[in-house]
Amino acid sequence: MAANMKQQVLQEIDSRLKRLEEHQNDRIRITGNQYEELNQALSKVIGVPLIEELRDLKSFVQTL
Secondary structure, three states, X not given: OOHHHHHHHHHHHHHHXXXXXXXXXXXXXXXXXXXXXXXXXXXXXXXXXXXXXXXXHHHHHHHO
16 A cells, blocks of 8 residues: 555544544433434444444554
8 A cells, every 4th residue: 555545544544533532422412303312322322333443444554
């Protein structure tokens, strides 16, 4: 993998990890809209394994 492309991929992974981690401890806002609240809850549930997957992907890319 070209060094420049590898660096771009790693930067994008870091950017996505940062965004997920910034909102990891956000509280679910009670809005009265059950779908919006459900979406917030699902985002929290999905965020935890997604962070781990991105970390694993980053480790793999670093070995290329």
